[in-house]
Amino acid sequence: MRTSARGGLAVVLRWCLLVAVLAGLTAAPARAAAPPAGPPGAPGEVRAAATAVEVPPGVTAGVAVFDRQTGTFTEQLNPRLRVRSASVVKLLIALDHLWNRGPGYTLAADDRARFDSMLRSSDDASASYYWSQNGGSAIVDRMVSRLGLADTAGPPAGYPGYWGYTALSAADTVRIYRYLLDSAPAPVRTLVMGDLRQSTRCGADGFDQRFGIPASFEGPWAVKQGWSGFGDTGSCSNTAAAAAGGGTSTTGGAAAGLGAADIDLTQRALHSTGTVGTGDRTIVAVFTLQPTNTSFGAAYTNLNRLVRSLNVPGGVRPAGTWFGTWGTDVRVRADATTASTALTRLPAGVEVLIRCEKQGQRVEVPPYVNDWWAYLPLYGGYITNIYVQSPDDQLPGVPLC
Structure with a gap:
């Protein structure tokens, strides 16, 4: 007993x-204006009908879900909300590193290992290496111009080395994935998407990465996650190494005089981005800012509940x-x-x-x-x-x- x-x-x-x-599970969440649908997350369910995005109390969210099959958005909630990207900016760091390399270019063994670790395990030391080697904020500036990003900007004044403080929106993230899937050279697409499909359960800093998209849908999926403000080392792996440089897990204080890159550096950030379904049918970008007293487990739960409420064509809900x-x-x-x-x-x-x-x-x-x-x-x-x-x-x- x-x-x-x-x-x-x-x-x-x-x-x-x-x-x-039970009271917490049934508390009425904030909702975006949209037609209601049946309860989310039924076992084996493939969502098709429009629904309302469920945002847990206290959470600020930017959401964009794009169905590549129909060429339409099935969900948009504050899609141009600019937040600090945390590790999602590693997509831009990776694409910049591969830009203009030529169709026959291959990464040297040590470079490939570093590149894979950055995308699969969200390794901060690898991202910091590329950030330093390839020009810091100039990486973001180049990618903004190349991809026509509207809301993206490098770290604010006073934080030049903090690539995780790059401003990003859900709408721009969809644009990044659309370039990667529809326009990027095939070797680039194969390399980057291949790494995102092999996202590890634990990040290099010991934080559990199986939140949001991986928690809410059966495979196939590919993800690049982001987290910031929860401390330097998680408890997912007994052998986790502390994060080095960059600052995805750095809380950071609110800074004055941020100018065009004025973003929240105080609240805790947890993001889930990637693709869901056969043939990478649907692009999902979910960014959340959560109160500074939110534990990682609570933030993880909040994000999962939000993602489970989304209309994601081709996404199959796991049974349970x-x-x-x-x-x-x-x-x-x-x-x-x-x-x-x-x-x-x-x-x-x-x-x-x-x-x-x-x-x-x-x-x-x-x-x-x-x-x-x-x-x-x-x-x-x-x-x-x-x-x-x-x-x-x-x-x-x-x-x-």
């Missing part, structure tokens, strides 16, 4: 926690039920036992998709005891049900594995 040690007080506290969680979690550094394991391999660690308090559950090793986290384990398809492993926000050992409505 999960509540055996605390008696009546534990039961009351546990149910209070559940009520609070979303639950809140509690605890810090909760291990996701290869099987329902603490002796099995630890695949990763969850961001504290994040909401997770659970596909099924099964009985396994009896686990004790005083005062709780439970032998049921939940399978998380996003991570390909199990967590003990002790850390799932539910009053019972077994989870309601979740099938057996």
